[in-house]
Amino acid sequence: MTEPFTVEEYTARIRRAAESARAAGLAGLVVTPGPDLVYLTGYQPTAVTERLTALLVTPNADPLLVVPRLERPDAERAAGAGALRMADWADGDNPYRLPAERLDPQGRYGISDSAWAMHLLGLQQELPDSRYRSLTEALPMLRAVKDAGELDRLAAAGAAADAAYEEILEMRFAGRTEREVAADLAALLLAHGHSQVDFTVVGSGPNGANPHHEADDRRIEPGDTVVLDFGGLKHGYGSDTTRTVHVSADGSVPDQVREVHEVVRRAQQAAFEAVRPGIACQEVDRVARAVITEAGYGEYFIHRTGHGIGVTTHEPPYMVEGEQLPLVPGMCFSIEPGIYLPGRFGVRIEDIVTVTGDGGRRFNNTPRELATVS
Numbered sequence: 001m002t003e004p005f006t007v008e009e010y011t012a013r014i015r016r017a018a019e020s021a022r023a024a025g026l027a028g029l030v031v032t033p034g035p036d037l038v039y040l041t042g043y044q045p046t047a048v049t050e051r052l053t054a055l056l057v058t059p060n061a062d063p064l065l066v067v068p069r070l071e072r073p074d075a076e077r078a079a080g081a082g083a084l085r086m087a088d089w090a091d092g093d094n095p096y097r098l099p100a101e102r103l104d105p106q107g108r109y110g111i112s113d114s115a116w117a118m119h120l121l122g123l124q125q126e127l128p129d130s131r132y133r134s135l136t137e138a139l140p141m142l143r144a145v146k147d148a149g150e151l152d153r154l155a156a157a158g159a160a161a162d163a164a165y166e167e168i169l170e171m172r173f174a175g176r177t178e179r180e181v182a183a184d185l186a187a188l189l190l191a192h193g194h195s196q197v198d199f200t201v202v203g204s205g206p207n208g209a210n211p212h213h214e215a216d217d218r219r220i221e222p223g224d225t226v227v228l229d230f231g232g233l234k235h236g237y238g239s240d241t242t243r244t245v246h247v248s249a250d251g252s253v254p255d256q257v258r259e260v261h262e263v264v265r266r267a268q269q270a271a272f273e274a275v276r277p278g279i280a281c282q283e284v285d286r287v288a289r290a291v292i293t294e295a296g297y298g299e300y301f302i303h304r305t306g307h308g309i310g311v312t313t314h315e316p317p318y319m320v321e322g323e324q325l326p327l328v329p330g331m332c333f334s335i336e337p338g339i340y341l342p343g344r345f346g347v348r349i350e351d352i353v354t355v356t357g358d359g360g361r362r363f364n365n366t367p368r369e370l371a372t373v374s
């Protein structure tokens, strides 16, 4: 049983956010519904609407959650509610009056990337001299570096996704549509404790050459290579794993499929082995890319190597050329190199990895060798 985070944990997170904001030269933070608010308060409005909800983190004052009056009872039930004060506004009020009273009119604030433009514009109208920065850009480590409780949840989500993969291997592929296999994957994630399924990519044959193909009515045939990429949230933290399988009744696999799969497997392994504190995110991408380029498939590796994961399944930092943020113990991200051959097939292998004191540790541990399915 996973216990919810405690009020003390939320208090510590908000305090760390406030200190990081000060260190970044900000007067405070404006946190709107989305992953930042979930991380800092445990609160997720049932529906994110045009009504303003915002957590204001400012120096020398308790954190203040501004909520629509009709949503206040919901907000008060959030796991981190005890770490905050709340103030509400009613339909017909100016929702920006409360923030305008609390914020420094000349201040520079970090604001959630997920804030609606209408709310940022509303704040700027009330406080024309206030300025805003992307919270992710200003505080890149705030959610990127996970604590022990978060790592446990990410490990559990990864193990659940692994269990789903092991079971899908036993199911029939040939003669069924991608959509049917995707529905099985979703059901397996839920059966293994996920509360939410975010994506179930089933890319068979030529569809596998599109990294973001979801699943359609294509009927899977013997001889197809199939990319399976699936994930969601378990206990509030994300899973995301990919394995590529081949449909073959007798276990035979064409040479080129075997070769391409082996190149991707080596690229994924090399990138994983490169993980250690202090290297830049882009280095993980470079290592994977070097293996694939060396093998002659560089132009078919059309996707970045990875993305962060936490209270969402895709978030910064990104493992991509140009991202110079250093790896820090506790960071969690995907390593998912792939080769996408237009009109033919695709191969991707993806694990979630966390940075340890001297290397990396995988949260996905199913075999990375090419599996055949019936």
Ligand code: ZN
Residues within 6 Å of the ligand: 211, 212, 303
């Ligand atoms: Zn992608």
Ligand code: ZN
Residues within 6 Å of the ligand: 229, 230, 231, 240, 241, 242, 336, 350
């Ligand atoms: Zn994925």
Ligand code: ZN
Residues within 6 Å of the ligand: 240, 307, 334, 336, 350
């Ligand atoms: Zn991914």
